[in-house]
Amino acid sequence: MGKDSKKYVYNRSMPIIFIGGMPRSGTTLLRVMLDAHPDVRCGEETRVIPRLLSLKQQWLKSPVESKRLEEAGISGDVLDNAVASFTLEIIARHGEPAPRLCNKDPFTLRSALYLHSLFPKAKFILLIRDGRAVVHSIISRKVTITGFDLNDYRQCLQKWNSAMSAMYSQCLSLGPDVCMPVHYEQVVLQPRPWMESILKFLDIPWNESVLHHEELVDKPGGISISKLERSSDQVIKPINIEALTKWVGQIPEDVVRDMANVAPMLQTLGYDPNANPPDYGKPDQFVLKNTNFIKKNEQIWASKEKELQKQRDLLKKIYNRNKAAQKSGSNSNFEVKEINDNIT
Secondary structure: OOOOOOOOOOOOOOOOOOEEEEOOOHHHHHHHHHOOOOOOOOOOOHHHHHHHHHHHHHHHHHHHHHHHHOOOOOHHEEEEEEEEHHHHHHHHOOOOOOEEEEEOOHHHHHHHHHHHHHHOOEEEEEEEOOOHHHHHHHHHHHOOOOOOOOOHHHHHHHHHHHHEEEEEHHHHHHOOOOEEEEEHHHHHOOOOHHHHHHHHHHHHOOOHHHHHHHHHHHHOOOOOOOOOOOOOHOOOOOOOOOOOOOOOOOOHHHHOHHHHHHHHHHHHHOOOOOOOOOOOOOOOOOHHHHHHHHHHHHHHHHHHHHHHHHHHHHHHHHHHHHHHHHHHHOOOOOOEEEOOEEEE
């Protein structure tokens, strides 16, 4: 039963929305913008869906595991139905019911073709961001991603290149009616026309609220954000251009000189590998006003970010303490102090 007291029935034929791309590419921003729409519910990253999809791929790649599954009577159809049922259950039940359900787990789009075979009416949005900005954000924020060496810009850019190549090719294979590539830079520079295009692609009516997500973040009946997601401290702000060129001057010179060879997907995706910074375009007045508002109230926003970081650190401390207790076999039950859910 949804907030509107309507009963929603979920099945594999419904038009689920999958948002993906590299972490630090604007996937969280887009999901909270869509979450601001009264007909859409995305919610926080589930984390389990991309892991399940990866596990399924591992089974298929291993002749031994494939044979074991076959001998156990677990056919491809059985496995596919199980993966689809699990995925649908997680998406439907980890948040409030809504007319349109949306999932944002960045790496799910590495399995876009497979997901489309499970959910034939699903729509996919691939977030694209300048790989130099993505890698700088991953390294500076110490975002742990399997296979990425956070001490090596060159290696991280190569990993970004490989991941984006795989996701972009799958998006193109699905075609423009099923998968929409969206550039993060354009969404933050010109949010209205881009959100109009995105909602049209998703067959969702326009609603002005998608341009004002910050008014609904962590409010009763509003947008829920995870205190453990690295992007949460940024999406509490209105749409702005603060993060567009933070990477400029931060990448080692030898990598900058060799950028076209290190990350050829930059050019494929429309970025000039030799421009530092590139010309992403001009922001509209709405975005300029938001950005100036943030600059004028830096202390207020810094305080909000600090409070969110404090809550994140507390959650991690509790998690690590409980994990250590389990490892040592302790039966102690730690009393967890209630964490204030509101960002002050």
